[in-house]
Amino acid sequence: MSLIEYLVERGDWRSSLRRSFEGAIRLLQTDRYGRCSSAVDDVKSWLAVGGVSRVKLQLDREMKYSRFDENHRQEIREFLGQLIQENQRPLLRLMADHIIPWDKADFLATCSTNESDFEKMLEQIASDAKPFESWMLANGYTQEDINYIYQIIDEWLVKNGLRLPIPLNDPYLN
Secondary structure, three states: OOHHHHOOOOOOHHHHHHHHHHHHHHHHHHOOOOOOOHHHHHHHHHHHHHHHHHHHHHHHHHHHHOOOOHHHHHHHHHHHHHHHHHOHHHHHHHHHOOOOOOOHHHHHHHOOOOHHHHHHHHHHHHOOOOHHHHHHHHOOOOHHHHHHHHHHHHHHHHHOOOOOOOOOOOOOOO
């Protein structure tokens, strides 16, 4: 059965979504082309093609097409958000390993932050502050988690040809 068939209001749709989402992550980590159920394969292919934003998009399309009640659709979206947060570290690792395509919006959603806060952190980092690390430590992340995220940020900056802003008090500025 496809994932959408498991998500009807009857039955235990939450455990089906959890099983499919976490199963897809496990397969992407170990054997991307391994055999699995069609529900796990749905999530696995969506993640591999477009990350968590693609999973959200496809689920929304299929729920609309299947005429799910709006309240049920919202419950599914919220539970998916919870699953993304619970599986933050493996998702970030898959992004760092280029198994899930890098996307700034996915990265921000996975880290539970918004773009303006992220940009402020980058500005502070340029002035030798460590706001991102301070925020992560204050929110229960380990140093190992922080190192993974720094790796992803570094790769994204290099990939996009970006450099951190130069502080205004730089003696080399004209």
